[in-house]
Amino acid sequence: MDPQANPALNNEAMRNLRAAWPVFQQAEMAESWAGVIDVTPDSNPVIGPVDAIPGLTLATGFSGHGFGTSPAAGQLAADLVTNHPPVVDPAPYRFARLL
Ligand SMILES: Cc1cc2nc3c(=O)[nH]c(=O)nc-3n(C[C@H](O)[C@H](O)[C@H](O)COP(=O)(O)OP(=O)(O)OC[C@H]3O[C@@H](n4cnc5c(N)ncnc54)[C@H](O)[C@@H]3O)c2cc1C
Structure with a gap:
């Protein structure tokens, strides 16, 4: 229940963020973590x-x-x-x- 963060996905997200919002060009990741999302079979609560x-x-x-x-x-x-x-x-x- 305590998965590792995925650096490849995080780096891709940062690239996309910088491309979409130039104000984030200099932004750096300070911390990363991963978690578990509870999902029901029909995705309704x-x-x-x-x-x-x-x-x-x-x-x-x-x-x-x-x-x-x-x-x-x-x-x-x-x-x-x-x-x-x-x-x-x-x-x-x-x-x-x-x-
Ligand atoms: C990475 C991530 C990103 C997300 N992004 C979004 C988003 O952008 N938009 C959105 O709408 N939702 C998002 N969610 C989903 C959202 O966080 C959850 O749907 C929401 O927090 C669920 O609330 P909850 O009160 O049901 O459970 P939780 O927030 O999990 O609260 C349950 C609480 O019960 C406590 N607890 C557990 N067992 C016990 C026990 N035996 N005794 C006492 N306390 C206990 C836990 O410590 C916790 O504090 C995201 C979730 C994750 C993991």
Whole structure:
């Protein structure tokens, strides 16, 4: 769960960055690291209850988009936990679709 960074990919990204944005010509990489992204089979997150464990609500599996979607995902999770009308249709995100 702690992969090495890929220097070839990082160097390519720097080349592309400098080509697209000349202001970055002198920019240097100060640090590099790699990580693991959680990805569900359909790339949609899991947001909703787990029927087998009453009281447990999941909000996970954001498939590399958890920053961007977090305001809506958090709202949906809160709506489901508090039994409020959900901000969006929760069906595409239900845990049972992956069983
Ligand atoms: C390299 C990389 C680039 C990304 N780029 C983007 C991007 O550009 N845009 C975007 O929208 N998303 C991006 N993401 C995805 C985004 O980071 C995740 O989707 C988001 O952080 C998931 O949030 P989370 O709260 O579900 O999980 P996490 O952020 O992983 O939070 C889980 C937390 O639980 C803690 N934890 C785990 N186990 C335990 C335990 N047993 N007890 C207590 N605490 C525990 C962990 O330490 C962690 O702090 C990227 C991810 C990676 C790795």
